Amino acid sequence: MFIFILRRFVTSALVVLASTFVMYILTDIAIDPLDDLRTSTAPNKQQLIEGRIAQLRLDEPVVTRYVDWLAGASKCVIGQCDLGTAWRSGQSVTSMLGGAILTTIQLVTAATLLAILVGVAVGIVSALRQYSGFDYSVTFLSFLLYSLPVFWVAVLLKQYAAIGFNTFLADPHLGWPTMIGISLVSGLIWAGIAGGSRARRLRVLGVGTAATLAVLAYIDVTSWLSDPGLGIVAIAVLGAGIAFLATHLSTGLRNTRARNAALTTAAIGVALYYPLQYFYYYVGASWPIMFALLGLTLLVSVLVGWAWGGPDWKQSARTATITAVPVAALLFIDRVMSVWQVYSESNLIKGRPIATIGPKTPGMTGDFWIENLDSFTHLLLPTIALVLISFAGYTRYSRASMLEVMNQDYIRTARAKGLTERTVVMRHAFRNSLIPLASIVPVDIITLVGGAVITETIFNWFGMGRLFVVSLDGDEIDPIMAYLLIVGVLAVLANFVADLLYAVLDPRIRVNA
Amino acid sequence: MSIETTPTNLPSTERLENAIELKEVEGLSQGQIVRRRFLRHKGAIVGLISISFVALLAFTSIGVGPIPGWWKWDHAGLHPVANPGGAPTMHLPTWLGGTGFAIGDFPFGQDTIGRDIFARTMKGVQTSLIVMVIIGIIATVVGIAVGATAGFFRGRTDQTLMRFTDLIITFPVIVIGAVLGKLAGSGGAFWLAIALGLITWTGMARLVRGDFLSLREREFVDAARVAGASNVRIIRKHMLPNAMGVIIVNATLLMSAAVLLETALSYLGFGIKSPDVSLGTMISEYQSAFATRPWLFWWPGLFIIVIALSVNFIGDGLRDAFDPRQRRIPSARRMQRALDAERVAATEEPKP
16 A cells, blocks of 8 residues: 555656646747737837846746756745746745635635535436436436536626626516416426325425425515525524434434434524524624534534434434534524625625625625625625536436446345335445545546636636636746646646545455556 | 236336347347437437537538638628627517518628628537547547557556556646647647647546456457457457447547537637637627627527537437447336236246
């Protein structure tokens, strides 16, 4: 194992080295730092050109410049990076990179998580309902999303999801025909997910349509969108729903201990609704506090599970934890929503909250909640664009791997020994179907740090991808090389992690390269 | 003897499905089976028809190179604006809620300086199709060559070739586009496609390598070697045909990705540059006019989607056709018929 890692490490380092060399030469061919001076009409043109040649050492061979760059870059190993300067602004590349990486991470984290969660869930359901209408629709949809050019979708999103929606918010009423249409579609989706006999599907269709219609009517009648908020009642209802769903998926509703643990966790969350408001008021709010609260939530949920426990307390603890996280998220969302009206009516927003460019409204100041709401409204469109594009891939992968697993002999064995369908699907099939994803997800996540070039360009986020494109346009080789170095290292690292993870998860694979 | 059989004697659905499938492919060659399966995949057939239609429309309407087409304008000519704002002259027939069907002089509309959007879109479609085919061919050929060599010879060759593949993976396509733009002036679709093909073969190479690693352990390869076949012959005649399914499917997926790649690069300004027309450059030129002249924006996007979606569906059809584990689920009526047939057979059997 150690030899494997060592050998892999050495070859990877060589690959990155070769890659930077080739890229340095290619980039040197691609850019022309004297471009703007050649067409300049300044009287001292010749002097300017000579000055720049001296500044960028363009008279020296490219290999010499590469070696110097490499000497600076290799100091990263001892923690003193010198990746050169972006000569147009005179900024050092290392200082630019910090901000760009943070922006990109901010942009892609939510999108990646959402795409993986939703994509895998839809793929699994689609596999379980193979050859049903739901399956065919999902297949068609994922093909369609797979064929969408992201830059085209982004422009449409800007027009309809931002400008159109903002205009709609001025008078947020849908009208009955639209609401009934939406409700019917949602009912059909639920019926497709539920599957089973015709009677069952019809029942689900009815209930789903009615429930959606009720929610939409409530939103419409109370003008909820102008001042959204969940309130303690909605959180209690949703919390109970989450508790039942979590129990149903993880242990089955027959397991009363797990069910009680989940319900207790949800109840604790609801009971903390008002105390939390005081807590935020007196203690304040910031991301460290939020993460501390999340940690506390997890701890409490495990304790609740343990207290209800019995012999198999881990099951209850797991169920309680699965319940606790979404309930905590609901509490957080509710608190963010409560500043919606203040935010939306502020001078900078003027009732048009969904933003189309940049990571935040310039000049926007406010407390923790306002600032977060501001970044959420800015994240919305790029996140939708990114999710739409990457969702399709995860659906296809998880569907294929779930189908593969469901045909295995050990599934037949599990059924034969009398396990419930829920246990077979969730314990035996679902977990194993995630193994192939382990070789895809790390690569996707890590390469996304390299930036979503097009999304960043359209929505004007100055992340890694944008930094790269702008530098390429501005003929600055140092930031380009820094970008290529980081992307190269990350790509190699991602492949390595994927291989390793796969070997850990699937004992049949031996690591001995 | 009663026709009702006890539940334990009921033929299982799975066995029936197998029987139906077997009956269908009886006495057919592998090629015939694949063709049949492909032809009954509705999505693939629709994809095949629509991409043929798009290709035919694009290449005949404005012609190719010096050969003129049947459409009256070309993609660069300036014309006086026919409708206010350059709105499309094409109208829906009355039964679809339009003002009576008409094509008019500028069916897709015109841009601000009076260029015909139909001709421009068709030119862009031509570019996309050409780029798609060239990237598909080059990436497939290079991918097969590298993957097959690595998978067949293993050991040091494999290590070297795979690390080389890793190296290529780290190259961002944008740089290649930019380098090309610098070297060849406005480059043109042809050179861009070749350059892109030369760096997008990595996925194909990995797949072929994986396939070859398992194929080379099979008996028929040993048999061929014992019979005195050379390495090249074994690869070409014995192993490649067996890997063809994976290769063809991956090639189609590669081609649909190539369409999106080319348009995205052109959109960012590192791919095809004016005076050449690409659907990507059209979208980037016209996106700011979306609110006032949406037709400038809709058509190029729609054609990108149609091309990519068709190719994806064809790929899906091919995958189903080549995958021996893929079974068609017989319709309920056919199942019933097969079930009845078995029952009749079961009742008639014990007679004599």
